[in-house]
Amino acid sequence: EPEVTQTPSHQVTQMGQEVILRCVPISNHLYFYWYRQILGQKVEFLVSFYNNEISEKSEIFDDQFSVERPDGSNFTLKIRSTKLEDSAMYFCASSEAPTDMVVEKLFFGSGTQLSVL
């Protein structure tokens, strides 16, 4: 089965530093997402991205966050100035468009565990 790939698997950074989390979505998918999960808590939506622009974002996704699809394969999440509360597992996901024949489902990567010290 095709996979969403995320790198790195773990990232440790100092508060105030910038981090870039990288994802390679499934090749024929057109919709891309970032979610995060703080330890012991729910999976939270951050942002969705389609056709080189943000489709929807949550209140968590403030000016410190940005997403980019720099080339035909990568999808990145940048946090400009990390805070302690940004420590979480960040999941990238991708999907193809639902049609009458295609069930809409998200394929998630294994995540990047971000630790802000």
Place this chain on the structure above:
Amino acid sequence: LAKTTQPISMDSYEGQEVNITCSHNNIATNDYITWYQQFPSQGPRFIIQGYKTKVTNEVASLFIPADRKSSTLSLPRVSLSDTAVYYCLVDPRKAAGNKLTFGGGTRVLVKP
């Protein structure tokens, strides 16, 4: 968005059938019901999706009564590797960038 309510946890034994019921009393006409599975330190994984009646795939069955105010995920003959958190989601199926809202899920523990 329709709110979902599901048990916080369930225990089972290997070889048993596990049924997890999710309540979604204010489900809308254009909402679909989707279940995801999440193992520790991994991203959620799609299990099954339905709109009404019964849907079955190689992993599970999904039973949806006529009023659609609840749904039941059925996992036949579970094994230890089915220990995971199972999420019930109710969302409209839109064309692009559909935001999925995850609740707390049901933590299923399969014992030997």
